[in-house]
Structure formats: C-alpha cells, structure tokens
Amino acid sequence: MLSKKLQDALNEQINAELYSAYLYLSMITYLVAENLVGFAHWMQVQAREEVGHGLKLFDFVHERGGRVTLRPVQGPPSAFESPLGVIRQALEHERQITKRIHKLYELAVSQKDYPTQVMLHWFIDEQVEEERTLEEIIGRMEMAGTQGPALVMIDRMLGERSE
Ligand SMILES: [Fe+2]
Ligand SMILES: [Fe+2]
Incomplete structure (x- = not known):
C-alpha cells in the first residue's frame, strides 16, 4: 500500500506529465x-x-491500491519566440521534470517503498x-543555423522521428 504522502506526490507527478x-x-x-511540419511532428510524438x-503513473497508483486524484492542468504559454527558443524551453522544462522525478525517488527511498523505486x-x-x-537538437541548430536552408534541413530531420 502506498503512503498518503507518496500517493500525493505521485498524483502531482501525473499532473506534471499531463x-x-x-x-x-x-x-x-x-x-x-x-x-515547421517536421518540428511539429517531432513534438507531436x-x-x-x-x-x-x-498513464504509467496513473496505472501504478491503482496497482498499489491507491487513489488517483486528477487536478486541473495549468494552462501552457501560447506565444513562442523562435524554433530554437521552443527547443530550449522544452529542455528547460525537462530539466525541471528530472528534478521532480529525483525528488519523488528520494521520497520513495526515505519511505523504503521499493516497488515505487523500481x-x-x-x-x-x-x-x-x-x-x-x-x-542534441540544440547543438545541431547552433552548428547549422536556425534560418533558411539550415532550418529546412533540421525540420526534415525531425520529421523522420518514428517513436
Ligand atoms: Fe515525461
Ligand atoms: Fe518528457
């Protein structure tokens, strides 16, 4: 059984993923x-x-006999400055998510909840x-350029993402 504290933290992470x-x-x-159809395709994946x-977290909470509580999902920003800016913002966001996952892991360790750790x-x-x-995408954009043919090339490359 999940502790109340861990259940709350997992519920928060479900919200963060959504x-x-x-x-x-x-x-x-x-x-x-x-x-930028290639960029858009990549981002869609x-x-x-x-x-x-x-959903993975949602199912896990249920598997452990816990209760999922769905909270409102915050509205995202709707204006972006440039394609490179978008990718940089995505990286910054993922770094924040990484911190949250690590905190969640620390909590699971402190509670000796091994299934959550695994x-x-x-x-x-x-x-x-x-x-x-x-x-890597940022590195390529900085190397090749972020306008004209270089941008078209990177757009085509990102459009090839399958999973
Ligand atoms: Fe994620
Ligand atoms: Fe992610």
Whole structure:
C-alpha cells in the first residue's frame, strides 16, 4: 500500500506529465503556424509520450491500491519566440521534470517503498534520454543555423522521428 504522502506526490507527478503534454501541444500550434511540419511532428510524438508517462503513473497508483486524484492542468504559454527558443524551453522544462522525478525517488527511498523505486528507475532513465535528445537538437541548430536552408534541413530531420 502506498503512503498518503507518496500517493500525493505521485498524483502531482501525473499532473506534471499531463502539463508536459499540454506544453508540447501548445508548442505545436506555434510550429504549425511557422510551417515547421517536421518540428511539429517531432513534438507531436513527444506530447503523446508525455500522456503515456501520465498513464504509467496513473496505472501504478491503482496497482498499489491507491487513489488517483486528477487536478486541473495549468494552462501552457501560447506565444513562442523562435524554433530554437521552443527547443530550449522544452529542455528547460525537462530539466525541471528530472528534478521532480529525483525528488519523488528520494521520497520513495526515505519511505523504503521499493516497488515505487523500481517503477521510477524507468523514469530516471527516460529523463536522461529526454535531456540528451533535446541537447542534441540544440547543438545541431547552433552548428547549422536556425534560418533558411539550415532550418529546412533540421525540420526534415525531425520529421523522420518514428517513436
Ligand atoms: Fe515525461
Ligand atoms: Fe518528457
């Protein structure tokens, strides 16, 4: 059985994952308006993943005999300055999520809740990958450029993302 404190923290993380999806969907609206269909596709895959993360936690709380409480999801920003700005903001957001996951893990350790620790290993690995991927995109944009043919090239590359 989950402790009340851990259950609350997991519920907060469900909300944070759904907010991530909301943030990425908002970024898509900007990317589509800029005709960056590859960026938009990449972000769409990302948003779906975030819904998946939320569901993973949702199912876990139930598996442990806990109760999920769904709270309102905060509204995301709706204005973005540039494609590079979007990716940088996504990285900044993922870094915040990583901190939250680590805090959640520390709580599970302090409570000696081993099943939650094991479940969170997946999220800890996932965050390493999330940050790395975004850093790579930023690196490429900084190297190749963020306008004209360079942007079109990166857009095409991001459009190839399958999962
Ligand atoms: Fe996530
Ligand atoms: Fe993420």
